[in-house]
Amino acid sequence: MAPNYDYSNPSPNTGASPYGSGDPYYNESTGFITPPKPPQRKNNWLKIGVPVLIVVVVAAVVGGVLGSRSHDNKSAAASGTQASATGAAAASQAVSIKQALGVLPTATDSLYLLPVYPSTTNTAAFTTPTFVANDNVALSWPTDTFKPANPQPTNVRPDRPRLIAPAYKWQALPELIPNDPYLKFWNDTNFNNATQFKAQPPVPYVMDGSNGILDPARDIKRRIKAFGYAWRMSNNTMWVDRTYQELQNAVSAGWGPDNDTKWNPSHFLDTAELTAAYAIAYDWFYDVWQPDQKQFIMQSMLTYGMNPGLTALVNNTDWWGWWADDITGNWNCVCNSGLTMGALALLGDDTSGVSEQLLNWTIPNAKANCAFGVSSDGSWVETPGYWYFGTTAHAEMSASLESATGSSYDLLTVNPNFDLTGLFHMYVTGPGSLFCWGDQGPNRFSTTANAMLYYGDKFNHPEYVLWQRDQFDASSDPWSMFYYNPAVTGAFWDGMPLDHLFDNSTTAWAAMRSSWTDEDALYVAVKAGTLTGHQTHNDLDAGDFVIDALGTRWAGETGESNYLAEGYFSSDAQDSERWLYYNQRTEGQNAIIVNGQNQLVTAAPTVEFQSSNTTQGSSTVFDAPSDSTAFFIADLTSAYGNVTSYQRGIRMINGRKQVLVQDDIDSQGTVMWRMHTNATVTVSSDGTSASLQIGQESLTMQILSPTSGAQFTTGPAKRLSTDPPLPAGQTDLDDGPIVVVMINLPAGQYSLQVLFNPQWSGMSSSDFVTPPSVPLSSWTLTSHNSS
Numbered sequence: 001m002a003p004n005y006d007y008s009n010p011s012p013n014t015g016a017s018p019y020g021s022g023d024p025y026y027n028e029s030t031g032f033i034t035p036p037k038p039p040q041r042k043n044n045w046l047k048i049g050v051p052v053l054i055v056v057v058v059a060a061v062v063g064g065v066l067g068s069r070s071h072d073n074k075s076a077a078a079s080g081t082q083a084s085a086t087g088a089a090a091a092s093q094a095v096s097i098k099q100a101l102g103v104l105p106t107a108t109d110s111l112y113l114l115p116v117y118p119s120t121t122n123t124a125a126f127t128t129p130t131f132v133a134n135d136n137v138a139l140s141w142p143t144d145t146f147k148p149a150n151p152q153p154t155n156v157r158p159d160r161p162r163l164i165a166p167a168y169k170w171q172a173l174p175e176l177i178p179n180d181p182y183l184k185f186w187n188d189t190n191f192n193n194a195t196q197f198k199a200q201p202p203v204p205y206v207m208d209g210s211n212g213i214l215d216p217a218r219d220i221k222r223r224i225k226a227f228g229y230a231w232r233m234s235n236n237t238m239w240v241d242r243t244y245q246e247l248q249n250a251v252s253a254g255w256g257p258d259n260d261t262k263w264n265p266s267h268f269l270d271t272a273e274l275t276a277a278y279a280i281a282y283d284w285f286y287d288v289w290q291p292d293q294k295q296f297i298m299q300s301m302l303t304y305g306m307n308p309g310l311t312a313l314v315n316n317t318d319w320w321g322w323w324a325d326d327i328t329g330n331w332n333c334v335c336n337s338g339l340t341m342g343a344l345a346l347l348g349d350d351t352s353g354v355s356e357q358l359l360n361w362t363i364p365n366a367k368a369n370c371a372f373g374v375s376s377d378g379s380w381v382e383t384p385g386y387w388y389f390g391t392t393a394h395a396e397m398s399a400s401l402e403s404a405t406g407s408s409y410d411l412l413t414v415n416p417n418f419d420l421t422g423l424f425h426m427y428v429t430g431p432g433s434l435f436c437w438g439d440q441g442p443n444r445f446s447t448t449a450n451a452m453l454y455y456g457d458k459f460n461h462p463e464y465v466l467w468q469r470d471q472f473d474a475s476s477d478p479w480s481m482f483y484y485n486p487a488v489t490g491a492f493w494d495g496m497p498l499d500h501l502f503d504n505s506t507t508a509w510a511a512m513r514s515s516w517t518d519e520d521a522l523y524v525a526v527k528a529g530t531l532t533g534h535q536t537h538n539d540l541d542a543g544d545f546v547i548d549a550l551g552t553r554w555a556g557e558t559g560e561s562n563y564l565a566e567g568y569f570s571s572d573a574q575d576s577e578r579w580l581y582y583n584q585r586t587e588g589q590n591a592i593i594v595n596g597q598n599q600l601v602t603a604a605p606t607v608e609f610q611s612s613n614t615t616q617g618s619s620t621v622f623d624a625p626s627d628s629t630a631f632f633i634a635d636l637t638s639a640y641g642n643v644t645s646y647q648r649g650i651r652m653i654n655g656r657k658q659v660l661v662q663d664d665i666d667s668q669g670t671v672m673w674r675m676h677t678n679a680t681v682t683v684s685s686d687g688t689s690a691s692l693q694i695g696q697e698s699l700t701m702q703i704l705s706p707t708s709g710a711q712f713t714t715g716p717a718k719r720l721s722t723d724p725p726l727p728a729g730q731t732d733l734d735d736g737p738i739v740v741v742m743i744n745l746p747a748g749q750y751s752l753q754v755l756f757n758p759q760w761s762g763m764s765s766s767d768f769v770t771p772p773s774v775p776l777s778s779w780t781l782t783s784h785n786s787s
């Protein structure tokens with residue numbers, strides 16, 4: 001079953017942002033929540049926390065070996081001898097290395113503010129990811145003394161807080177923070193955020209369209225977390241007062257209807273996020289609330305959040321079942337997590353029995369549904385955007401149960417492949433942007449990738465922790481302070497394969513890259529999963545691909561969705577109104593369309609993938625060997641009517657410096673090859689090549705085959721004149737300056753081959769290869785080696 005309504009991006013609230021200024025995702029002039037526009041590349045670095053160039057002498061350091069590709073503005077860090085110490089010595093060396101390297105700077109010119117890795121060789125610091133076993137208090141959390149032999153969801157730890165951040169962790173922080181530049185930076189940003197939120201008036205009630213208060217709910221939650229953090233770390237009672245003001249406001253007369261639907265249980269995400277916010281407030285400030293304040297907070301949670309939640313779970317009422325057995329997505333995680341946090345906070349004080357009953361329902365329900373939001377290959381079954389919402393809530397629920405009761409009841413293990421979802425997030429992240437297919441979901445209030453820190457620790461994947469701690473969003477959320485295991489050491493890229501196939505047929509996709517640490521690296525990602533089974537958040541996009549190089553995205557997504565558009569979530573059947581909208585149609589993807597038609601929702605693509613299995617080593621300076629390559633081939637015949645056979649192949653060639661996209665197709669209908677780009681495109685006079693320009697960088701595209709009759713043309717990212725009409729009164733979102741590069745061919749049999757040559761600095765035209773023409777059925781790892 002598919003949701004027939006979901007949260008909407010567009011907000012009716014034009015004019016000043018109700019959330020205060022400085023929110024990067026909120027456009028105050030339109031009132032719409034949109035990602036930032038394409039940035040201008042280069043020379044625009046934001047240095048956060050620490051200077052970029054750090055050469056600190058630690059005992060072991062013998063000298064730096066700076067990489068040849070080092071940019072002027074991102075060189076740096078010390079180099080040293082191989083770490084050989086063990087135990088306490090290893091621990092203190094790990095602290096020294098961390099202090100010496102500091103927090104990496106962030107590129108302000110990438111959409112996700114990706115970290116800028118230093119171009120350097122540092123064999124002491126950049127070692128195999130690991131957690132250093134030690135009992136060094138400057139490096140490790142103390143052991144939790146609450147260890148019930150037989151954990152029960154209703155048997156909670158004796159002390160407060162219970163949720164995620166128990167007292168022993170707060171007590172350890174003052175010693176850990178000065179010894180870890182990440183904790184130090186995050187502590188500062190959390191205080192800074194709390195200070196900014198404090199200066200703003202309480203979050204106003206803003207109903208989005210007619211159904212949602214998700215933004216206000218998430219805004220309140222992130223504020224409560226920040227205030228709670230500042231309170232526990234400072235003991236300054238101004239945070240208590242400000243928190244209480246926020247709690248009072250969101251249940252006051254006029255903040256929503258004046259009955260028990262105040263927290264909008266018909267769109268239960270809102271209710272669940274507010275329940276979680278109040279749960280954190282109840283729990284983290286427990287010792288300081290007066291009895292009447294406690295009573296008031298508890299009553300608010302029960303009346304507006306937990307009673308409606310229990311009714312939904314027990315009596316299956318409500319308009320759409322987030323608790324139902326096929327809702328393996330973010331809704332199930334967010335709703336069960338919020339109710340669980342509420343129940344854990346109130347256990348023992350709530351005499352109604354609702355808290356106990358809720359735990360009996362939410363835990364099995366999340367194990368059956370939320371935990372299977374991750375497919376067997378690690379992909380989030382909705383989209384890479386919804387991964388944030390799903391994993392944020394899953395980690396909150398698991399971590400809350402664990403801290404409060406000593407177990408997370410198989411929430412982490414019931415899906416044996418759940419741990420792979422960290423790889424999913426790493427591989428969808430290209431140096432230019434995320435491979436963000438399908439719906440991206442609403443504004444990421446109080447949602448980060450910090451579940452990476454939690455999963456990395458729980459599943460013993462130190463590389464997830466090392467990856468996430470340098471990401472921009474690690475700093476904007478107190479969860480990082482408690483999920484992070486400071487005993488982590490090494491470099492995530494050391495030994496990390498450049499390529500990965502995600503092979504579940506529902507979520508099949510692959511990523512290939514030339515480096516993990518060069519922001520200019522070549523990155524190609526391509527997908528061919530089924531077109532249904534994604535909670536109606538996907539597009540008709542089998543074969544869709546993205547290409548990053550030279551620090552920018554050349555082939556990309558149109559991205560935005562209008563969740564309020566008529567019929568947008570009606571279904572994922574072939575005749576769904578969803579498939580009338582350009583950004584969801586096949587023509588809105590980097591894919592082929594036949595006879596101008598959408599792909600068939602019944603598509604069952606099969607995929608083949610091969611890789612040289614190249615891994616990056618210790619150094620951030622990495623040049624792939626000339627025979628290093630990978631390719632992905634999908635049989636997409638089943639995605640099309642009027643097609644006898646169709647395979648799409650994508651590969652890296654010439655030591656991962658060029659890309660070949662090849663479509664071997666036998667079609668009874670007209671064939672239109674389409675690719676979306678932010679570049680300014682200039683097509684050559686004979687139409688067989690095109691020059692793409694973004695900022696200072698350029699890339700050329702060349703049609704290698706067929707050798708005659710195929711030409712590039714360009715056009716706007718707009719619906720075709722032959723498309724069926726949109727529902728009455730509806731319009732497509734404006735995709736702005738995005739250009740579509742097209743190749744139009746009549747019915748026939750083709751091997752359509754398009755070569756992509758990023759114009760790398762220092763690479764002359766004779767360094768580019770023109771690969772041989774090889775049918776996809778004969779592709780091998782060596783079939784395109786230059787002769």
Ligand SMILES: *[C@@H]1O[C@H](CO)[C@@H](O)[C@H](O)[C@H]1NC(C)=O
Nearest residue numbers: 173174177178187188191233
């Ligand atoms: C955390 O940050 C605040 C604000 O910057 C600072 O006053 C405090 O000393 C920091 N705490 C520790 C333990 O460093």
Ligand SMILES: *[C@@H]1O[C@H](CO)[C@@H](O)[C@H](O)[C@H]1NC(C)=O
Nearest residue numbers: 171174231232233234235236
């Ligand atoms: C805050 O109070 C707690 C509990 O009394 C104490 O352990 C902690 O040291 C205090 N922190 C500060 C910064 O005063």
Ligand SMILES: *[C@@H]1O[C@H](CO)[C@@H](O)[C@H](O)[C@H]1NC(C)=O
Nearest residue numbers: 256257258259260261262263
């Ligand atoms: C709650 O109040 C709103 C606004 O007055 C009203 O539309 C809604 O029907 C009421 N709901 C219930 C369950 O009484």
Ligand SMILES: *[C@@H]1O[C@H](CO)[C@@H](O)[C@H](O)[C@H]1NC(C)=O
Nearest residue numbers: 307308309310311312314315
């Ligand atoms: C479920 O529905 C029954 C019958 O209407 C009602 O008595 C009961 O209170 C409901 N349970 C909950 C938890 O809402």
Ligand SMILES: *[C@@H]1O[C@H](CO)[C@@H](O)[C@H](O)[C@H]1NC(C)=O
Nearest residue numbers: 356357358360361362364365
């Ligand atoms: C606990 O939940 C199960 C369903 O998961 C239900 O069958 C059972 O009646 C519930 N027990 C209580 C005491 O609520």
Ligand SMILES: *[C@@H]1O[C@H](CO)[C@@H](O)[C@H](O)[C@H]1NC(C)=O
Nearest residue numbers: 372374375376377504505506
């Ligand atoms: C894909 O992953 C899901 C788990 O989310 C699993 O149920 C399904 O069997 C997997 N499919 C294949 C083909 O492995």
Ligand SMILES: *[C@@H]1O[C@H](CO)[C@@H](O)[C@H](O)[C@H]1NC(C)=O
Nearest residue numbers: 038111555556557676677678
């Ligand atoms: C255009 O740039 C934006 C911002 O970097 C990016 O999100 C989007 O995917 C790009 N679109 C295309 C078609 O490349």
Ligand SMILES: *[C@@H]1O[C@H](CO)[C@@H](O)[C@H](O)[C@H]1NC(C)=O
Nearest residue numbers: 497609610611612613614781
């Ligand atoms: C790469 O690894 C895969 C999976 O382990 C293996 O099947 C394949 O043979 C390897 N390829 C090469 C070229 O080593």
Ligand SMILES: *[C@@H]1O[C@H](CO)[C@@H](O)[C@H](O)[C@H]1NC(C)=O
Nearest residue numbers: 594595596597640641642669
């Ligand atoms: C095949 O092409 C014809 C002509 O455009 C179209 O009407 C028909 O729907 C197509 N069939 C499928 C299954 O796409």
Ligand SMILES: CC(=O)N[C@H]1CO[C@H](CO)[C@@H](O)[C@@H]1O
Nearest residue numbers: 022023189190193196475476
């Ligand atoms: C709303 C707000 O102030 N958020 C800030 C929290 O901290 C991060 C890291 O400094 C900032 O980037 C956010 O803008």
